[in-house]
């Protein structure tokens with residue numbers, strides 16, 4: 001079942017890229033495997049998945065040793081500062097840097113480990129009270145401090161859009177995040193690039209690809225309900 005669903009999502013990603021005039025290899029499909037057991041991740045791997053998204057440090061530590069060496073783990077959930085040390089070096093990308101205090105902790109622990117940690121800043125585009133992340137107008141100021149860090153590198157932005165019935169309702173959110181990345185890129189701030197936009201989930205990943213997502217995070221459509 002996971003195999004068929006993964007291949008179906010893969011096909012939809014491909015079609016969305018075609019519609020948008022984008023190359024398939026410019027969009028990374030992250031299979032969000034949180035709460036799902038290792039055999040399901042292995043099924044997805046067999047179907048072609050290489051990138052897996054988890055929202056708990058513990059699950060990354062438990063599952064990654066059981067996966068083939070070229071599987072990559074992405075930390076996509078809210079990260080507590082006291083868990084940072086455990087996750088440094090265990091993920092290809094932390095998508096969910098949602099405060100300066102967390103950023104400082106990642107810098108400190110990465111320095112201790114002698115690593116440079118790639119991250120995305122999580123942006124609360126729709127200003128939802130229930131969500132973590134920087135407001136759009138806070139981003140430039142935060143990046144001024146982060147520009148001084150030498151063990152954490154910002155690669156772009158991530159957002160978790162509002163839950164909506166019709167994915168078209170989130171098109172504006174995706175456009176706004178794309179525009180923010182263009183605006184920030186034009187400022188040539190040190191220690192960051194704006195190559196990555198992580199946006200789009202099961203309900204709206206095709207729209208996100210049309211609006212410039214370079215990573216989509218798809219859980220339910222691949223692994224079923226949690």
Ligand SMILES: *Cc1c(COP(=O)(O)O)cnc(C)c1O
Nearest residue numbers: 032055076201202217218219220
């Ligand atoms: C769970 C989760 C997803 C996947 O959501 P689905 O709707 O199941 O595709 C994507 N991003 C984040 C940050 C998540 O926590």
